[in-house]
Amino acid sequence: MYQMIFVILLLIISYFIGSHIERRHYKSIIDREKKLNKLPAVTIKTPPEHEKFEQQLVLGNVTLSVDYFKRFLATLHNFFGGRVTSYETLLDRARREALLRMKETAAEKKATLIFNVKYETASIYKGSGSAIGSVEVLAYGTAMIPLSPSPQ
Amino acid sequence: MKHNPPTFSNPEIPEGINVSKAHPMATFIKLFSVLVIILGLSAWLLGRSGEYLAALIPFQKEARLASSYDLPNDSETEIQRYLESLSKKISDKSNLPNGMTIHIHYIDEDIENAFATLGGHIFLYKGLLDKLPNENSLSMTIAHEIAHVKHRDPIRSLGQGVAISTGLAILLGSANLNLLGSAGLYTQLKFSREMETLADQDGLKALFQVYGHVKGATTLFKLLGDLAEGDKIKTPTFFETHPLSQDRINTIQNLANKNRWAQDKAITPLPQDFKHWLNPTEYQKNEQE
Incomplete structure (x- = not known):
């Protein structure tokens, strides 16, 4: 009984905290993407x-986790099948964040283009069952840094 | 030779392409309630089939299972002898199937409880006996518990519990298939309301067979009801499992009326020394004073 109350309490708390964090993260992602x-x-x-470029490897790496509520919801999705909607925002945010971090690194190097961009996704739950619902997304590409200032 | 430099650009991607619009809380409520309904239905179905299958177990097998648990050492006291002879009288009139034997156990504890368990074992606690005003109400209590044994209610209840916990064990992967728990035979099995009603009816019939009238039965339930009413905070254990509604008293009353079982005959008092048997030390002290 107490265990159930505890779980319900955790679900409610993690729902509010989790959705607040998610909203804030999306806001930041959209702002930085525009920039x-x-x-x-x-x-x-x-x-x-x-043009002559210096070519450099740039990386953007992020590890994100879902909240307790969404992990619980994912278990339900697991039971019924269909779209695991509770993990969609996690992966969407992780991919965009990784790309943004890569772009930020490239922008610091004064690159004008990143080509051959690739993604790697890894889940970080191996061995711990369903206790952790985290993903790591790595975005990488080749930054093109102009050697001489462009004619314009 | 001059090349046109290639141009690269990233379009602005609209929001919500990779994320579905379904609100997580709404999804949660929908999925969770469906899951609860499914689990509830399967638990019910599992319980009913377990109950049905358990009723097919021969009573001898049930008795053997019960004898694998620790039983109380019934001392040869006056109260034990009296309860045994009373239950013998009632079980003779209860139309028990062949080979079904009743074992009565008096437990010297201040708990207002009485229950029947596997193998025809019936436990009567001092706390409840202390409250009963006459032999008829005591007989009704015993007859009610004997009727549970006759209907195979303990093994059916156990079968239901075992089926559900097996289902849970398969689902959760943790097996705790100890049949009765740490308290062994003292674990009180849960009987359904329907089982209780049927036990009331058969108990009342046996009471009539023994005394030729059913006075004391409704007074017993009225008394038990009053006791529960007067002590709402500390509801005696007996009432938690035996819901005492006016309906139940009415059902008994109707049954008695229908069968023209007299309810106004003289009651049989408890043996003179009954209170003494329950509280030997207290009475010794009183005598010394």
């Missing part, structure tokens, strides 16, 4: 040849 939109990140594999 960094002028630095394109593309997936082509051949670098443009019209």
Whole structure:
């Protein structure tokens, strides 16, 4: 009985805290994406040849976790099947955050383009069953830093 | 030769492409209530099938199972002898199937309780006996418990519990299949309201067979009701498992009326020394004074 009350309490608390954190994170992601939109990140594999560039590997890495409430909800999704909607925002946020961090690194290096962008996703729960619902997303690409200032 | 430099750009991606619009709380409530309904239904179905299967176990097997648990050492006291002879009288009139024997155990504890368990064992606690005003109400109590044994209620209740906990063990992966728990035979099994009503009816019939009237039965339930009423905070254990509503008294009354079982005959008092048997030390002290 007490265990049940404890679980319900945890669900309520984690629901409010979790959704607050998520809202704040989305706000920050959208703001930064607007700012960094002028630095394109593309997936082509051949670098443009019209200019001389210094090419550097840039990485953006993030580890995110869902809250207790959403993990509980995911268990329910697991039972019934269908879209695991409670993990969708987690992965969406993690991918965008990783790309943003990569872009921020590239912007510091004064790059004008990132090409050959790739993602790696890893779940961090191996061995601990369903106790942890975290993902790691790594975005990486090649930053093109112009050697001479562009003619414009 | 001059190339047109290639242009690269990232479009602004609209929100909500990778995330569904379903509100997490609404999804949770929907899925959770469906799950609860499914679990409830399967538990009910499992319980009913366990109950049905357990009733098919022969009584001899049930008695053997019960004898694997610790039984109280019934001392050869006056009260034990009296209760045994009374229960013999009632069980003779209860139409028990062949091979079904009743074992009565008097427990010297101040708990207002009486219950029947596996193997025809019936436990009567001093606390309850102390409150009973006459032999008829005591007989009704015993007859009610004997009727539970006759209907195989203990093993059916156990079968229901075992089926549900097996289902839980499969679901949760943790097996705790100890049949009766740490208290062994002293664990009180839960009987359904329907079981209680049927035990009331059969008990009343046996009471009529023994005394030729059913006076004392309704007075017993009225008394028990009053006791529960007067002591709401510390409800005696007996009432937690035997819901005492006016309905129940009415059902008994109707049954007695229908069968024209007299309710106004003289009651049989308890043996003179009954209170003495229950509280030997107290009476010794009184005598010394």
